[in-house]
Amino acid sequence: MSQPALELILEAALLAAGKPLSLERLRELFDEDRAPTNEALREALVRLGDSYAERAFELREVAGGWRLQVREDYTPWVSRLWEERPQRYSRAMLETLALIAYRQPITRGEIEDIRGVAVSSQIIKTLLEREWVRVVGHRDVPGRPAMFATTRQFLDYFNMRSLNELPPLATIRDIDQLEPELEFKDEGVDAAADQAPWMPVEPLKALDGEEGEETGFHALLDELKAMEANIKTDFDDLLPDEPDEDQAGS
Structure with missing residues (x-):
């Protein structure tokens, strides 16, 4: 043959x-x-x-x-194959994920310092369960807080080959103009999505007016812009099994 x-x-x-x-x-x-x-x-x-x-x-x-x-152009029609209506990401979820992506490795305390509010344990749990972020070490300070970074699954989900393909912060400053919104699927929709991993992923959009939010997304972008040049763009030096390594300078 x-x-x-x-x-x-x-x-x-x-x-x-x-x-x-x-x-x-x-x-x-x-x-x-x-x-x-x-x-x-x-x-x-x-x-x-x-x-x-x-x-x-x-x-x-x-x-x-x-x-x-x-292809993304066909998403409006193909998405109707699933009847469940997914939820949107909250602003808190989006801001936390953005901080991890643009300033990794970063601790929960550092995220809270920038955002000005506490980070919900459920947000961290959800990001870890979806394998979009992982623990890559522990900061060599009192309490040795865990440091978080994004994963290859995060890049795959958002159609990127590397962190170099993250959009420049200047292009997402007007977050309210981003369309269409990215939706966070509940368990029922997620199960359906697992059967169609070839579906494209759309850009992020956050919910407005979430109770307890004290830092606007524009202010968050201002905080991140100065850090953008030092973004991590690889994974080989992020070792999740090295808790004693001080990666503060990473």
């Missing part, structure tokens, strides 16, 4: 996986003595992506590898 074209094998694997596949994982599809090189895989993926130019789905590279997903 002759082997199909490399692009077709990769297409079949990506369709079956329903999640990003790295080049290393794609090479494991082949016998060791017949495995294509990473360069050959990349060339085949480019050809495959080009073949979808006029299709409703696309081939996208994210932090976890390559995946097939519905």
Whole structure:
């Protein structure tokens, strides 16, 4: 039996996986003595992506590898496959996630100092459970507070290959003009979403007027802007199993 074209094998694997596949994982599809090189895989993926130019789905590279997903233009129609109406993110959730993304690694106390209000334990728990953030160490100060950073799952969910693709803070200053809103799914909708991991993710938008909020999002952006140049853009030096390491200078 002759082997199909490399692009077709990769297409079949990506369709079956329903999640990003790295080049290393794609090479494991082949016998060791017949495995294509990473360069050959990349060339085949480019050809495959080009073949979808006029299709409703696309081939996208994210932090976890390559995946097939519905183009964002079709989200208004495809999203109607799920009847449950998801909730929106709260401003507190958005601000906490933004601080972790733009100033990582960061402790809960540092987040509270910038926002001016306490960070709900439920927010941290939710971010950890969704595997969007993780503990990467402990600050070498009294109490040794945990330091949080984003994960590859965070990048995959928001269609990014690295933190370098985070939008510049200047482009999101007018948060009220961002459309459409990102929605936070409850358990029922999340279960449906797990069956369609190829759905694209839309930009963030926060709820206004949350009780207890003392720091506006514009003020938060001002705080972050001075820190943007020092943003972490890799993961290899963020070691979750090194609690004694002082990463204060990271």
